[in-house]
Amino acid sequence: MRVVHVVTLVSDDGAYGGPTSVAAGQLEECAARGHEVTLVSLWRGRSPAPARLGSVPLRTRPARSLLPGRFTGLMHPLLVRDMWKAMGRADVVHIHAGRDLVSLAALAVAALRRKRFVAQTHGMVQPRRAVAVRLFDRVYVPLLRRARGCLVLTEHERRDVAQVIGAGGPPLVTLPNGVRPEHEGGAEQGRGEREVLFLARLHPRKRPDAFVEMAALVHRRMPDARFTLYGADEGMLPKVHRLIAAHELEAVVSYGGALAHAEAVRAYARAAVYVLPSVDEPFGMTVIEALRAGTPVVCTDTCGIADELAHRRAAVVTDGSPEDMADAVCGLLADAGKRAALAEAGRRAVTEVFSVHAVTDRLEAIYRRVSRPQSPPQGFLRPIG
Known part of the structure; x- marks a missing residue:
């Protein structure tokens, strides 16, 4: 299966936090299972962007601040072209979607390319009443509603996303984040007592x-x-x-x-x-x-x-x-x-509970359903968890 993920930012200081590490961990495990994977993102760092993030092929452009906000306004015009090319061959597109220009562009490209995609919001899509957010949501929310499923972390996030996208939106599927377990005892060396x-x-x-x-x-x-x-x-x-x-x-x-x-x-x-x-x-x-x-x-x-x-x-x-x-x-x-x-x-x-192996088992099941040509656009995913 050819799987493309889009996340807003990869950086040498880990500034974007959880969404980036989650995307990389999911793709590393997918690659280990024989899937062809690509991560598309902006890059910010003191050195040129690496060709890979761990074992995951990375397609990046330098981050530029086009609008105010730490992450909201980051973008590079050529990243849209990269998304278009990467998604063209994909069986499944997975967008780690916050309220920002990269996520908006990824949702738009996936819709224009008629790709089956899932969105994962990482707690970043909450009800907001600010005028700027409401204007952004006039474009963002209709695109988010085209997802074949929206992955949420908790019941609290499920309620938030449901309130933002409204009735009749994509099914909301509970999927925890996962990490690769360490070998027991391997981290004890050099641990400080205080x-x-x-x-x-x-x-x-x-x-x-x-x-x-x-x-x-x-x-x-x-x-x-x-x-x-x-x-x-x-x-x-x-x-x-x-x-x-x-x-x-x-x-x-x-x-x-x-x-x-x-x-x-x-x-x-x-x-x-x-x-x-x-x-x-x-x-x-x-x-x-x-x-x-x-x-x-x-x-x-x-x-x-x-x-x-x-x-x-x-x-x-x-x-x-x-x-x-x-x-x-x-x-x-x-x-x-x-x-x-x-x-x-x-x-x-x-x-x-939180092993990337267990999480990817569930993610693969979601991808298989998304990639079926006969899959209906809504209602085919039952909540997991």
Whole structure:
């Protein structure tokens, strides 16, 4: 089967986050199963774009800001031509669709080429009342409605997407994100006994400021604990620096900038605890990556997979307050047995629920249905999960 994915941005600092890593992981597994795969995207980095992302052939153009917004207005005119050529031979097109120019162009090209396509929204398509969004949606939503199926992560996202596209739209299919499980015990080498990690965009929703407030509380009880933040700055770095100075944590809390994927994997493996203070996190791909590395996780009860992890005792789920997160972190740092049990449950959750193998099994079934010439445009996909 010839499979083409489109995602908005690939970059050397991983700025676009989950959608890019999900697309690459899905395509790598599809390629390993004998499918012919291509990823089409913009590229932003200090060096020329690579020809491949892992084992996945990559077709890119340099990202240009044509409209305001961190990702919304990114585009390159020749990327449309690349989409047209790549989709021409495809049996299935898979568009990782946010509200941005690349996604809009991909949806339009797929419709013009009369290609059967699925869309995956990654929590990025939510009801919005801003005038600019409503104008964008006049073109975007009719194109999104032409998808043969729309892949959503959670029931919350299902409700959001249903509200945006309205009644009679494509079937909404629940599909979790997946990662490739690590060999058990492989990540334990070099793990710090007192290192607490934040690895996400420094965006208000990710709450890096709450991480620093939590660090201050933990430091009072465990002075030997150390805290590191990694991630591209999206407006919160000045506040993070101010809080570090206000709490006199310069020797305890550090910011290491954005990391490439390979560096991020090593950072997870070094940490004793990973903390994601995000509120209303649609899924939490960084949580899954930390679990894969065997790193105990502390998250909030509004993370999209918090209920599943709590049920499996695979993470410590908090109310998101610095005080509750600090209690969770101190409890883990003080108890190696608790950390080991949480790590084992986390790895098991990855294998059984969030493995890219299990996810791709479901994705292949979706692709087979989409690629059938006799497939009707709507109603043929039953929700999965």
